[in-house]
Amino acid sequence: MIAVLTGDLVDSTAMSRKDYQLAVTLMEDYITACQKRFNARGELYRGDGIQLIFCQPQHAMRGVIELKSLLFSATHTQKPIGITLSIGLGDQLIEGSKPSVSQGSAFTLSGRGLDTTPSGHVSLHHEGGDFYEALVLATQFLDHLLNSHTQMQARVLYHYLKAGFPTHSQLADVLGTSQQNVTKHLSRMGGDLIKQYLALYETKVNN
Template structure:
C-alpha cells in the first residue's frame, strides 16, 4: 500500500528497513483490531513522510517501512513501539530493523530487494523472544550495538501504558523540559517527572542518540570507502 511516492522507482541506496508485526493480533475483536491497524498506518505514514520513505501493511498484521534517512531508524522503531503500547487498547509489536543497500519500487515496498530487506526480513523470523532487533550489512556496527539494543528492548517491554505515553511525549517534544511535556499531556508536572524517572527516560534518550551517531558515522564511512566494506563477514 503506497503512502509516499518521493522515492524513485527501482532506486538503490543506503536505507533503513523496519519489518514488523502486531503481537497477539488474534486476541482483539474486529473493532479494536481495525482501530489498531488505523493507528499503525497513521504512525507509518507520519514516519514515511518525515524521513523520505514508504511502507506496506500486509497479511493483516504485518508491516514494512523503508526510509532514506537510516540514521533515524532506531528512533522510529522505539517511537512506533511506544505509540502502540500507549494506545488504547494497548498492543505491542515486534520490529526487526536493518540498514544497508536496497532496491525497491515505492508502490511495492514488501517486494524490495537488497541486503537491508534480507536482513530485516530474516531478523523478524528469528526475533522471538525479543521485540526489537538491529542488523547491519556492516557486521562491526551490528556487533557493537546488538547488546545495547537488547537492553533497550527489555526496558521498553517493561513499561506500562502510561509510562509509554509519557516517554513518547518526551522523546517527540522539541522542548524537553518536564513542564513542557506536562503541558503536552495536560498532566501535573510533578506527576510527569515521577513517571519519566520511573521510565529511565535519560537512558532511553542516550541510547537513541548513540544509535543515531553510530549510523551517521556508518553512512559517512560508506560514502568514503564504497560498498566493499559492507560485503565482508565481520
C-alpha cells in the same frame, strides 16, 4: 545504506475487531507521519504487518520506539497492543513502487530478523563490523526497558520522542499532567538512557 523496519502485531488473530481496527489505524497514521517527518516510505501487509523504508537510516530506531510505545499506550483496549519489530541495516538493490516489491540486504536482514525475534520484542540486524555488534547488544538493553514499561510510561515516552525531547514542563502541558508526574515517569522508565541510546544510534548510523 538504508534501514528497513518490519513489524507484526502480537496475537492479532486473538484481538477483538475493535482493537484490531484501532491497531491498523494507528499503524496507517504512523506511516503517514513517517513520510512527512523522515521522508520514509511504508505500507501495511498481510493485514497485521508493517514495513517502513528509511533512506536516512538514523531515523529507524526512533520509529521503532515511537511505534511500539504508540500501540502499547492505546487506551480502551481489552489488553495492551503489542508488536514485534526488526530493523535491517544494509543495501537496497531494487527500488519498487512499494516496500514489499523492493529488494536488497536491508530487506532480507529485516525480514529474517523478524522471524527470529521473540514475540513483542525489538531487534537490530546488520552487515557491519564490531561497532554494530556493540549496537546490537545496546539494542537488547533498550528492548528490555521498552518491555518493562507501563501503558502510561509508554504514552509519556511516545510524546517525549515525538516532540523532540522537550522540557518536563513542556511535556506536562502536552500530556495534561504535572511536571512532577512527567519527571517521575521519565525517571522510572529510563528516559535519559533511551535518549542517550538514540543519540548514539543516530550519530553513528548516520556516518
